[in-house]
Amino acid sequence: MGSHRRLAPSGFDRGACVARLAVGVLSAAAAAAAVVPAQAAPHDDTRAEVDRLYAQAEKATEAYNEADERADALRGQVSRAQDRIARQQDRINSLREALGSLAGAQYRSGGLDPSLALLFSEDPDDYLDKATALDRIGVHQAGQLRTLQEAMRQLGQERAEAAEKLGELEKSRRAVASHKRTVEKKLAEARALLNTLPDDERAAYDRASRSGRSGMSDLRGAVPASGRAAAAVAAVRSALGRPYVWGAAGPSGFDCSGLMQWSYAQAGISLPRTSQGQRAAGRQVPLSEARPGDLITYRSDASHVAMYMGNGQVVHAPYPGAPVRYDPVGMMPVSGVTRV
Template identity: 45%
Template sequence: MGSHRRPKPPSRARIATLGMAAGAVSLLPTQSQAAPKPTIDEVRKEVERLYEEAEAPTEEYNAIREKQKKLQREADSAQDRLARKQQEINELRDAIGPLAAAQYRSGGVDPSVQLFLSGDPDDYLDQAEMLDRTSSRQAEALRAMQAKQRELTQERRAAQKRLQVLEETRTKAAQTKNEVQDKLAKARKLLNSLTAAQRARMEAAQEREDTAAGVSDSPATYNGPASGRAKAALDFAYAQLGKPYEWGATGPNSYDCSGLTGASWRAAGVSLPRTVKQQYDAGRKVAKSDLQPGDIIYWYNDNQHNGMYVGNGKAIHAPRTGKNIEIVPLDSMPFFAASRP
């Protein structure tokens, strides 16, 4: 602060140097943007990663949808119960109406005056007895109506709670759906950034890898040793070979992984729950060394991906978006567990 001299205007040379430096700085992002485009192999690996990441929320979405269906059924039956109870109350109210009218007509006059006015004491006593019966019937009907009214109020509260939980579940399902679709959109965008020739090269490389690994999605018929229900399940699964994977799908034109295992065993008359986790929890666990064709295989962990053992160290599964139902070596992914429906 000691000097009050105005700073010297920058010299032309200095301006030129600053300009070059500014130019260099402004070039930096451009240079990084112009970094070599990812190789076809890098794109493929990133697409694989995004598809794999979409699998866990897909299963979560399936579980939420199952819960949503159950809540919807409960809400519907609660509405039916409410309607029935309201009808019962209306009927009771209608029944009380004539009783109340009778009591009003007979009970509006003091009994001693009524006796005095009555030309026939016996007639009065008959009337009094009838009135007494009417009053007790009416009291009973009123009590019944009040009890029904209380039940109706409780039912209404319970129905409101169910609808609230159902709405929360719907919101959660929508969020999870968006999460999956976001990952799939990113994968599609990456794939769309490739030229047709690059994509063809990528698919050819994938096919070579699949062939080398013994992967096949060509239509085939199961002709292994399985019998009974396991054979029926495998016959169905084999008939789906070559159909596309689609998240959240349970057939008949596309499947996700647990959608395929569930549909295959359903064709054999066995009802499995919807998600990988639920199928894992419901099944009787078998050791890898005791595998039989038809057993359900879980890869990675207990809730991410499953398929069915077909024998000879191979399994059939709905792999991921962009691929078709295929037969793969059992150890093409990290084996986690197996269960027998």
């Protein structure tokens, strides 16, 4: 979302005092009008509230991105845990079959060892707990039983861990849904407010939000800190003019952190999904030492991020209705400069 640039007031309302003529005095000086103090343009408050709602939606978008990233990681963990459980269950089945074959051989040779008979009882877990203490188990049988017992213990542990991850995943899914509702609510409120503006005011706001430029006159004076940074700069320039889409990381649309993640991915660098994570993804440098490719995070909570391009300019994905564009580095309070 972005720069939240406010338009200058369209004008001032001026009131004039009624000129009073003094009785019997025809002096023109007596008819001079006094001007009352100027008042704010009537729609400034509406535009400021739209900006505030966009800022709140951006914070919710970054929270959504974080929850979604967490959900993706948990889905991967759950999937890997399920694979391990399946492999362990196959191993246990194989061990049971081996022990069953041993029991069958013993039966054919003259009777089933009582300790192996317990394997097929209604409570095999109790059998496994007691098996190593039974005197009649041979060395080979005891080894197989201990292996089976350990495999079953590991399976139980992995199932418990998978159940815990599934619970975390469900919480993360609920968080994603909650943040999505917040974003959509704030954006709907902003759109509704914009629709209350007169046509000319709304058109002026829209022009300001679409004032991005396809290029700058001279960005050659600043040199990227590395070849990777130079590649990211080239990538972010290629995205100029593409639309802001909340929760998107390209290539057809972006939110602020999605644009940074995509641009550095083109340079072979994996960045975290959120602007907060990106602030911590490299070395912090002073703003006075910023070089093209550095990430500039904004506000105290780092809820917005842009890429420094040199000569006091950044490229970023501002907010709905505003395409990826250049803006001054000081468009909002800077919270950090990160060199990846």
